[in-house]
Amino acid sequence: MFAELSDRLESILKKLRGQGKLTENNIKEALKEVRRALLEADVNYKVVKDFISKVEEKSIGQEVLRSITPGQQVVKIVYDELTLLLGKDSSVMKFSSSGPTVWMLAGLQGSGKTTACGKLASFYRKKGKSPFLIAADVQRPAAVEQLKILGKSLNLPVYSSKENPVKICQSGVAKAREEGLDLVIIDTAGRLHIDKKLMEELALIKKEVTPQEVILVADSMTGQDAVNIALSFEERLGIDGIFLTKLDGDARGGAALSLRAVTGKPIKFVGTGEKLDAIEVFYPERMVSRILGMGDVVTLVEKAQEAISQEEAEKLEKRLREEQFSFKDFYSQLQQLKKMGSLDSILSMIPGIGGSLKGFSVDDKALVRVEAIINSMTEEERLKPQIIDGSRKKRIALGSGTDLQEVNRLLKQFFMMKKMIKDFNKMDLRKLKTMFKP
Numbered sequence: 001m002f003a004e005l006s007d008r009l010e011s012i013l014k015k016l017r018g019q020g021k022l023t024e025n026n027i028k029e030a031l032k033e034v035r036r037a038l039l040e041a042d043v044n045y046k047v048v049k050d051f052i053s054k055v056e057e058k059s060i061g062q063e064v065l066r067s068i069t070p071g072q073q074v075v076k077i078v079y080d081e082l083t084l085l086l087g088k089d090s091s092v093m094k095f096s097s098s099g100p101t102v103w104m105l106a107g108l109q110g111s112g113k114t115t116a117c118g119k120l121a122s123f124y125r126k127k128g129k130s131p132f133l134i135a136a137d138v139q140r141p142a143a144v145e146q147l148k149i150l151g152k153s154l155n156l157p158v159y160s161s162k163e164n165p166v167k168i169c170q171s172g173v174a175k176a177r178e179e180g181l182d183l184v185i186i187d188t189a190g191r192l193h194i195d196k197k198l199m200e201e202l203a204l205i206k207k208e209v210t211p212q213e214v215i216l217v218a219d220s221m222t223g224q225d226a227v228n229i230a231l232s233f234e235e236r237l238g239i240d241g242i243f244l245t246k247l248d249g250d251a252r253g254g255a256a257l258s259l260r261a262v263t264g265k266p267i268k269f270v271g272t273g274e275k276l277d278a279i280e281v282f283y284p285e286r287m288v289s290r291i292l293g294m295g296d297v298v299t300l301v302e303k304a305q306e307a308i309s310q311e312e313a314e315k316l317e318k319r320l321r322e323e324q325f326s327f328k329d330f331y332s333q334l335q336q337l338k339k340m341g342s343l344d345s346i347l348s349m350i351p352g353i354g355g356s357l358k359g360f361s362v363d364d365k366a367l368v369r370v371e372a373i374i375n376s377m378t379e380e381e382r383l384k385p386q387i388i389d390g391s392r393k394k395r396i397a398l399g400s401g402t403d404l405q406e407v408n409r410l411l412k413q414f415f416m417m418k419k420m421i422k423d424f425n426k427m428d429l430r431k432l433k434t435m436f437k438p
């Protein structure tokens with residue numbers, strides 16, 4: 001799905017993510033590339049323009065540039081804005097509270113309406129509905145037959161008659177009510193182009209059977225045409241949502257990424273193949289993760305933002321560099337560690353240290369005792385652990401409900417860590433970072 005766009009965005013964002021420090025120019029350059037990739041994927045020009053300007057505005061703020069992970073922050077902004085573009089939440093289908101639910105599918109010829117009828121019917125039958133299909137396409141001679149064959153393959157009833165499309169729909173809904181079937185799906189005729197007659201026919205059906213959903217079936221392969229078609233249908237008929245088909249093909253992503261922004265209507269389902277089970281509920285966030293080829297990055301950034309404030313990180317970095325690392329710092333690290341899960345991830349957020357302390361981890365129970373030990377130290381002991389002698393150790397062990405062995409172990413770990421930091425400081429940190437990269 002959207003392989004090319006996905007590859008390009010992924011590589012642009014990967015470059016950004018890898019950078020410890022960013023300048024306004026770095027970001028602008030990267031966003032220029034993002035812009036080009038979106039335009040080449042046939043995303044609507046105006047949508048791209050708005051998108052880039054929003055991302056730029058948010059990215060160039062001081063908070064991002066000064067943050068501990070500017071590259072990742074920018075990636076997250078891109079991710080969030082793309083998600084907004086696609087409509088934040090997945091939208092659910094509406095059902096009737098009295099009598100059968102009626103959904104009407106409309107769209108141009110060959111967009112995949114008839115197939116979508118079958119997909120929706122089998123999808124909702126699995127959820128306990130009893131679907132009933134109405135063949136209201138009397139335009140194309142073989143259309144009714146096609147729906148009947150499809151109904152047979154799914155073992156679902158299909159209604160057809162020799163009346164006009166509006167009458168067919170009315171009597172079809174009446175029949176469904178009679179038989180106690182609760183989900184009516186209407187397959188309508190398509191035209192090669194939007195014409196007045198088609199729109200009038202559809203509007204009349206909508207008026208007479210008042211469907212809970214009018215779903216536009218749009219072919220993602222047609223790119224910006226799909227967007228223009230959707231706009232026309234929305235203006236002339238009024239639609240509730242979009243079923244975007246053929247995403248399994250080599251659609252470039254333009255339609256998917258522009259439809260919501262241009263029409264204001266949500267994409268509700270996507271078709272991902274010719275088979276009747278090739279249907280997916282549309283989740284904007286999942287789609288964006290797929291397009292950007294990530295997701296873990298975003299959660300990581302969110303976690304890091306919660307756990308460690310930028311100020312704290314800067315203070316710590318400064319202390320580490322000045323070799324003043326004390327038990328107080330150690331303690332505040334532990335507090336953050338508890339919020340985050342692993343010391344590795346915190347340390348990897350600190351520029352200059354990165355992955356160099358990999359492998360240092362503490363389990364939860366040990367953490368509680370370590371906290372108790374540090375809590376039992378005096379302020380002076382925390383700042384200058386070298387003064388902790390035998391009798392102080394005994395007092396601390398007693399106060400924390402641990403034993404001498406544990407106090408010793410913690411002190412040993414602490415001095416080891418401090419020595420590691422000291423050694424690292426003597427070396428070129430940049431070199432170190434590459435050394436520790438897997």
Ligand SMILES: Nc1nc2c(ncn2[C@@H]2O[C@H](COP(=O)(O)OP(=O)(O)OP(=O)(O)O)[C@@H](O)[C@H]2O)c(=O)[nH]1
Pocket residue numbers: 107108109110111112113114115116137140143189190191245246247248249270271272273274278
């Ligand atoms: N690859 C792929 N093919 C699809 C998808 N949805 C529909 N098709 C194919 O697209 C072609 C047209 O599908 P139909 O469902 O007949 O389209 P329609 O809108 O009912 O067409 P008309 O009734 O002629 O207006 C068929 O060959 C389908 O198998 C999809 O999600 N992926």
Ligand SMILES: [Mg+2]
Pocket residue numbers: 113114115137143187
């Ligand atoms: Mg059809």
